Amino acid sequence: MAYVLTADGGTESLRARVYDLAGRCLGSRAVAYETRFGPGARAEQDPADWWRTFVEASRAAIAEAGIDPAQVEAICTATTSCSVVALDEGGHALRPALIWMDVRASEEAAAVLATGNEALNLNGAGQGPVSAEWMIPKALWLMRHEREVFDRAHRVCEYQDFLTYHLTGEWAASLDNAGLRWHYRSRQGGWATSLVDALGMGAILGKWPPRVVAPGEVVGTLTAKAAEELGLPRSVKVVQGGADALIGMIGLGVHRPGQLALITGSSHLQFGVTETPLNAPGVWGAYADIVYPGLWIVEGGQTSTGSIINWLSRLTGGPLDFERLNREAAALPPGAEGLIVQDHFQGNRTPYTDPLSRGAIVGLTLAHEMAHVFRAVMEGIGFGTRAILDAFGRAGYQSSEITVGGGAAASDLWLQVHADTAGLPVVVPESRDAPSMGAAVLAAHGAGRFGSIDEGIGAMVRPGRRVEPIAANVARYAEIYPRYLALYPRLKEALDA
Known part of the structure; x- marks a missing residue:
């Protein structure tokens, strides 16, 4: 028997899992770590916690699986993207990491966009955005505000690269992260040299990892120290992973042109x-080769979705009775009896890329109850997804179905609303742990067990259920959708005024 070990390094914890080659999870353990928040939208973590929790969770997952550690053939990790860290030559952090949600570099992001550099054409055909979350704005912030740290840094890299180094002793960036958020272009010269030169930060080129390795490729094997700490043989291969959401595409089985991962x-x-x-x-995009060689990934995003449900819970002094709310909301007709929600509670990521847009609940009467608002929120989020699919369509990309992973997959109502507002079937694979499953596929491929990522998906990712759109609901939402679209320009005009 052969097994693979994965780690999903998230915002609040790291979860390690052990899989067999049929995609069955045999052991799992999550270990939390701390995020420290500060003024100016700062959010930091100690990278030493990443390694500590990786070791603790991995040992526990292997023990739970009840396997011989010598049978583990490969390790692959998926982590938060844009969690940027400055490291010395030994891989030790010179300061806490600026994790993905840290947006202190907003002025630096504006400076990047203001260059008008051709490297920016990847997003919005050059119209942006450039997010304060991304690598270059954060590295520029370090250079401007903590110059001593920037100058001392041997490497400025990400969570993913930190784990890779401590596992293998090799400095290697993931093509997935670099192509997605570092403006790296695998087919057009690599690093965005002219962009960083225009910002006066050309020194960063010597601080980024010297290798860029695609997901599924072997970076190296375990160092003696890593093998001892993990209780594994030194022969274990470390296979490149990447950003958790993108590796989740693999775990959802989204690998053919025309498929869409939500x-x-x-x-x-x-x-x-x-x-x-x-x-x-x-x-956003399209990004070449960042998940599958020879293919591009096109991206959209909604800033506030499940967080609006959490907001409703806080508003009512929660927690909400989701079983009751789902039942009552499902009994309501499409349109929640006149309510429309604009889902821009923290701005709009796509298709408008407007951080100043705001959410709204329109059409309230004294007859409406919490179930109406609950359903209207889901519908507003569904319309937001449809607006992104429409933008994809205008760009020349058409999807035939939506494959869903994450929290919404647990709600039958939410799945049906997504199917009905988009007018597309919704597919939910058997495993909901998409980043871990994707990392398992990559690890098995890198270990030589499968000749391609596609072959690994076929062997390890099992189909689940399919939710078909209801024709009457699709027709009703087609009538409501233009009213949803009309909200944005009218509310923007009111907010600007």
């Missing part, structure tokens, strides 16, 4: 697979 949680991310590059306003 990653749900506090926010929604939409990732489509395409055979041809495309760039258009309101669309």
